[in-house]
Amino acid sequence: MSNLVLYELDGCPYCAKVTSKLEELGLEYESVKVPSAHSERTEVEEVSGQTGVPVLVDEDNGVEGMSESDDIVAYLEETYGNAAN
């Protein structure tokens, strides 16, 4: 069981890369859709210090706002993939 939150935006290819990995690993997550206007992305800025998406929060593992899609995919694989079992 995981407690994942993903800040994302419809049509964002970097977000799609992360959601594909989440689905591949069978992980449930809460999706928070950010506004398209950067000036309105206050919540994601609070958790990650920047306004880009995707951003992953995994409080159970102390991840408070990971912001690079390649890093997120690698993190998910390392933490929840076969190698972690």
Ligand SMILES: N[C@@H](CCC(=O)N[C@@H](CS)C(=O)NCC(=O)O)C(=O)O
């Ligand atoms: N290098 C980033 C790029 C992410 C990115 O460009 N995301 C777009 C949406 S598809 C965005 O939020 N851009 C605004 C920004 O980076 O501030 C990653 O791979 O996560």
